[in-house]
Each structure stands twice: as structure tokens, then as C-alpha cells.
Amino acid sequence: MKITLKDGTVKEYAGSRSIIEIASDISEGLARMATAGEINGETADLRTIVDRDCDLNILTFQDEKGKGAFWHTASHIMAQAVKRLYPDTRLAIGPSVSDGFYYDIDRETPLTAEDLEKIEAEMKKIVKEALPIEQYTKPRQEAIAYFEEKGEPYKVELIEDLPDDAVISFYSQAEFTDLCAGPHLMTTKPVKAFKLTSLAGAYWRGSEKNKMLQRIYGTAFPKKAELDEYLTMLEEAKKRDHRKLGKELGLFMMRDEGPGFPFFLPKGMVLKNTLLDYWREIHSRNGYVEIATPIMLSRHLWETSGHWDHYKDNMYTTVIDEEDFAIKPMNCPGGILVYQSEPRSYRDLPLRMGELGLVHRHEKSGQLHGLMRVRCFTQDDAHIFMMPEQIRDEIKDVARLIDEVYSLFGFKYHVELSTRPEDSMGSDEDWEMATEALRGALDDLELPYVVNEGDGAFYGPKIDFHLEDSIGRTWQCGTIQLDFQLPLRFDLEYTGADGEKHRPIMIHRVAFGSIERFIGILIEHFAGAFPTWLAPVQVKVLPISDKYIKYGKKVQDTLNKAGIRADIDMRAEKIGYKIREAQMQKIPYMLVVGAKEEEDRLVSVRSRFAGDEGQKSMDEFIASITSEIAGKKVREIEEQE
Secondary structure (H helix, E strand, O other): OEEEEOOOOEEEOOOOEEHHHHHHHHOHHHHHHOOEEEEOOEEEOOOOEEOOOEEEEEEOOOOHHHHHHHHHHHHHHHHHHHHHHOOOOEEOOOOEEOOEEEEEEEOOOOOOHHHHHHHHHHHHHHHHOOOEOEEEEEEHHHHHHHHHHHOOHHHHHHHHOOOOOOEEEEEEEOOEEEEOOOOOOOEOOOOOEEEEEEEEEEEHHHOOOOOEEEEEEEEEEOOHHHHHHHHHHHHHHHHHOHHHHHHHOOOEEOOOOOOOOOEEOHHHHHHHHHHHHHHHHHHHHOOOEEOOOOOEEEHHHHHHHOHHHHHHHHOOEEEEOOEEEEEOOOOHHHHHHHHHOOOOEHHHOOEEEEEEEEEEOOOOHHHOEOOOEOOEEEEEEEEEEEOHHHHHHHHHHHHHHHHHHHHHOOOEEEEEEEOOOOOOOOOHHHHHHHHHHHHHHHHHHOOOEEEEOOOOEOOEOEEEEEEEOOOOOEEEEEEEEEEOHHHHHOOOOEEOOOOOEEOOEEEEEEEEEEHHHHHHHHHHHOOOOOOOOOOOOOEEEEEOOHHHHHHHHHHHHHHHHOOOOEEEOOOOOOHHHHHHHHHHOOOOEEEEEOHHHHHHOEEEEEEOOOEEEEEEEHHHHHHHHHHHHHOOOOOOOOOOO
């Protein structure tokens, strides 16, 4: 039996071996760190027996799937602790998630924050016990009978949804047994550092028609130092929460009268419009034309596009003149109608059409989260229609544009190539051609990427850009989707150089993604302290007393006429208080004016970046800040004594 490892090394064995045995053969250190395995791309438990030639990757906490196994084990440890402390608890599900794990439970008396400390203490005992974790199976009916006897109705319901001939997987650690497909660690011992972070409500199976359960969130790490670093990041994230800062800085609000539908306030609109101005600037420079399509279109359009079959549960609908209409959740069908509006020639291609389209998607109320998850948002879409030989160059141009956008804001990012999902349409040949075109463009650009199997759109594969913010969190924003299907479904065509009709290929792409979500990310990335070019108020004029308001207003007017967003604080407050207030509002520059400034026609400059910058003439200050704004510079905060 030949085992090919991730680094290309080949191991040969006379007989079958478990993944953990192979890890031990490689090194005892690897066996200690191993959390799961990957056989020919499929995640597997460490107990899994390898009995044939295959590619094998030993996963650790450093791998995303390895983290999943570690956190899944932590969720079972937490559930075991809950059952030890509160035996009447009924367990639902407890998966790993992107930053830890959770378990949904049902109790007559809900848990409180104080209970979390007790559960953590019991978890420590379970870890210290170093309980072996064992996996075994039962036939479906035996599994149902087992959980009925244990009084676990949610487990019974999950099993009853499985086929009659299903073999049900269990994992046990001492007295605790759970329904689970795995994978899990070999013992509870490696889960040394953990924290239960919060309690929340969650409907059983995500349906508002079902009972509300209690969800316990937590996270875990192999080392305490890693946990401490993560908890520090969480505290910093709380300070940067865009919902908190959005309210404090007067950017946006949410109301019960429109759940998931954000209200942008005057300062927020300045921020949003500044972003959109930048969007128009770079798209004009890159050969895009801008269009706008209707917010509502007839059902038959969405049926033709395939959205009705794949997305109707997330669409808002109405009836007009006895015909079904849907508010658009995407902009692409409208862009296709624009393409169809006149005959197209090969000379017109590539045709790059950008649209800042307002879209609506029905998100469940429990999933709404500030600007990050809303029901109404502006999508910075573009749809590119092209000939097959233009595909690779167009993809590379889009990737360069997205790189320009993210670099401007100081974002690092990584790239994923997402391939064909199960719920897809189109031929194998089209999908293969589209996937290889995306792969080839990434290789040409020498952009590192990972393959995300089965996560493409239903009409084509895609490249996703995951940006990293200033405290290390990642966000999926930009995407490039290559589509052979919609041009076929809408019978799009162009006249080629040979005079014959041909089918164009289509790219769907966004740079910001949702403008609202991107603003939320920017608020948290900059902690509300936006670069000067982006700040809603760039300068606050601060008269020392009422006597200098007239001169202060003259300074403000001069700045406004120069295209600088300036405000003035005319309150009868001490100058120190005004400065602190301006600092709290994260305003880049404060211009203090008093007797000397008025007499010499100067301003005393204080900045968010360097503190007191001394007195300057208006011409000198305007030249400096205008250059900073025009260059879209990001000034670093200087160390101050």
C-alpha cells in the first residue's frame, strides 16, 4: 500500500494502518498535534483505517479542517460538562464554526452568564481526565431507541430524517455519548485552553416555526497563549464594533420599523458617496460603462435566469396587473437585458457594464447583524460580456482592479478558487473550460490560491477574495464568477469577424461586494478613524471663544470652497472640551482659532496623527490637506510623548 503525503513523500506499508498510526510513523510530534486526516481530499477521523493507495494529509490545528475537528471535540466536552451539571438538559446540535464552536440546548430553566463559569470548571476536569474518545455505529432503529431511552428528542428527530438503512455514527467519552459523524480527537486531553464566550437564542433547525433553544458559544486552542491572543482580539473587536461606532459617529441607524434595512445618516451618506465616487473613478479609468436597471422585474425573467428555482425563498415578490414580479436579489438579469437591447458585434467586446444596484434578499431575522448582514444593500456589480479568447485577460484585469481597491485601504487578502457545486446547471465541458480559465488567470498573475471544492455559484466557478482587517479577521468581499450558462439561457449573441452569430461569455464580479457591508468592515478596520480622504468631516474649526466665531466661520467657508469637508464647533465650551469632543469623533484635523490666529490670519493645527502641528497659513494648510486627499493617503499615527 502506497501513501502519498502532502509534501510528495511516499510511504509504503505491507498492511492497512489507521491515520493516527501513520502519523506516529512519520513522527511522534506530528501524532501529538494531529487532529484529523484527509484521504484523497475527504476529511477523515484519525481512527480511520487506510487500506488502499491514496493521497493522505495529516491535519493539525494549523489547518482549517484540523481546527474543525479540534473545536468539534471541544463542543462535545462542553456538552458533557453541561449534562454532568444539569442532567435534565436536552441536547440538539454542537458543530464547529469559523472561530470556535457552539452547542444548542433545551432547558426549562435557561442558563445564565454565571453558569458559564461552572461549565468551564467542569470542562477543565474532563480535559484533565484525558478521556479516550471512541467511535462506533448502530443501525438506525437501535440508535432511535437509544436516544428515546436517554430522553433526547432532538437526536431522535435527526435520526428519523435519515434513510431506513442508514448506519448511525456515535462518539463516546466516559459516560457521555453523542450522535456525530466526526471527526474528533483521540482523547479530551489536547483541549487545554478554552473559553465560553456568550449565550444566544437559536431556533431549532433554524426555523422560526420551531422552539427557541439556547446556544452556548465557545472557542478553544491547544495553548493558553493562543487563547489569550484570541481573547485580546475579541476585546479589540468589541471596541471597533461598527454598530457601536456607527451610532457614536452618526453614520447609520437601524429601526424596528425596518429590520435589516439600514438608514444612512448625513455623515454616513458622505462616507458612502465618497466610496461610490472612488468606484466610478476607477471603473471609468478601466473602461467600464455605468448602467442602472429596475429594482423589480417579472417572474418569467427570474425563471429564465434560474434564480427562481435556486433562490426564490430569499426573494421578495408581489403581483402587478395579475402578474408575479420579484424585487431583484441580483443585478445580472437586468444587465443581460441591457446587452440584448441592441445588436452586438465582436468590435463591441469586451463590453464592461458596471452597476451600483440596490438589491433585496430575505435573510432570517436571527442572522441580521448591523451592516454586515442586511436585507437591502447596494451591490457594486459589473457584468463583462466577451469572446472566449478574451476570458483570461479580462479575469486578470478584474483581479488587478480588486487588488488596487484593497491595497488602497491597506488590506491584505488571500484568494480561493471555488469549483462546481452539486446544485448547478450546465455541461461538464463548460464547467471544465470555465474552471481552467480562472485557474490559468491566477497562475498568470502568480497569485497564490487554495481550491474550495463545490462552493461555486450554480451557474459557474468563481474566484473569491478574502481580505484581512487590522486585527486579523477575514472577510469575503470581492468575487469573479465566470458564466457560460446565462448567455445560453438568454440566447445572447454577437456577430463575429466571420459574419456569423456567436455566443458571448459572461463575467459577474464585485470589488467592494455589498457597499453597506464594506462600510461596516471599514468602520471596524479603521476603528472609525477613517483616512482623511474618506472621513465624513475632514476638519473641525474650533474657536477659543465666541469672539472668534466670525473668524472661525471665515476659515470654514474658505475650506469648504476648496472642496474640504469642514465643520465648526460654535458651542460655549472650553477649548480643551472641544478638542476632546473632536478627537472622540475621530476627525482628522482640528483648527484652533483665537486672537493671535485672527490677527496673523493663521490657524493652529492639531491632527489625529501627530497632535499639535503648530501654526500654519490657510494656503499652507489647504495645500497640504488637498494633496493628502487627492493622493488618498493613509497617514499613520505618530508616536507622541
